[in-house]
Amino acid sequence: FWGNQNALSQTVTEVSQSTSNFGVAILATLFAYDGWILIANLGGEMKNPQKLLPKAIILGISTVLVIYTLITIGILRFLPANLIHHLGENAPAYMTAKAFGPLGGKIIAAGIIISVLGTLNGKVLTFPRIVFAMAKRKDIPFSKSLSYLSPKGKAPIAATVFVSALAFIMMLFFDPNRLSDLCVFSIYCFYILAFFGIFILRKQNNKRPFSTPLYPLVPIIAIAGGIFVAVCEIINDFHGVILFLGFIALGLPIFYLVKKYYNSKV
Structure with missing residues (x-):
């Protein structure tokens, strides 16, 4: 409505010059769309998940996609691309403050807080x-404790404390932006395997x-997109990727030792 009409073309030109950075930029935004898998994790607690899950995932992600796209277009129309690059994550607050005065800055700050709390609630x-499901199947150490449910609310209290402690430890040793990128990279490694699993399940009939x-x-496109993002993060942060892949690989011997221990008890 107010801004530089050349901002969009300028941004596209800059992005097209570096494929790896474009992939990393996609990686950074994927955290915002990761709610689809959170819905799937709650499928066992839904009535008629076969119908509700696809609707929730399609409508939820589509709504977020439309809102984010409109916000991005609004920022690009209001601010020149070089200023957006300079402001970084402060660009939305700067835009609202310029458009609506001090009240605009407060509104965007309140919106961010609400968004963060909503995300935390879902996580x-x-x-x-x-963790509870893995402990119930005796796939991880301390399964008896981690599979505990509160008598009244049936909440996985021990698993919640464990996940919170693990997140706190990771926050102490990593920059938040780098941590989110590497976590999304790690998650997508498992997503790619899950997408391959669709072919195996079909073959089993x-x-x-x-x-x-x-x-x-659909699974072919999903696999291709996941591999593209993973490769871009490997190019961008090779040492961080190796570290996180090491954490993932460490889970394999632990898994087999735990399974061997519980099988010996049977």
């Missing part, structure tokens, strides 16, 4: 459920509660 609800639409095109 706290879902991440401990992964077992009865399935949900069938992937447009198979095999």
Whole structure:
């Protein structure tokens, strides 16, 4: 409405000059869209998840995509690209303060706080459920403690404390921006494996509660996109990637030792 009409073309030209940086930029935004997997983690607690999960994922991600795109276009129309680059994450606050005065800055700050609390709420609800499910199957150490549920609310208290402590330790040793990028990279390594798993499940021809639409095109696109982002992060932060892959690889011997221990008890 107010800004530089050349801002969009200027930004696109700059981005096209470096493929790896473009991939890392995508990696940074993927954290915002990662709610789809959080919904899936709660599938066991839903009534009729076969119908509700696809609707929630499609409508939720589409809504976020539209809102983010409109906000981005608004910022690019209001500010020249070089100023956006200089301001970094402060660009939205700068724009609202310029457009609406001091009240605008307060509104965007309040919106960010609400967004952060909403994200934390979703993560706290879902991440401990992964640890709880693994502990219930005796896949991790201290499974008896980590599979504990509170008598009244049936909440995985021990798993929640464990995940919170682990997050706190990681925050002490990593820059938040780098930590989020490496965490998304690690998550997408598992997503790629899960996308490959769709082909294995189809080959087994077992009865399935949900069938992937447009198979095999959808998993192929998902795998290609995941590999592109992963490779870009490897180029951008090779040492960080090696460190996180080391953490992931460390889980394999622990998993097999734990399974061997519990099998010996049977």
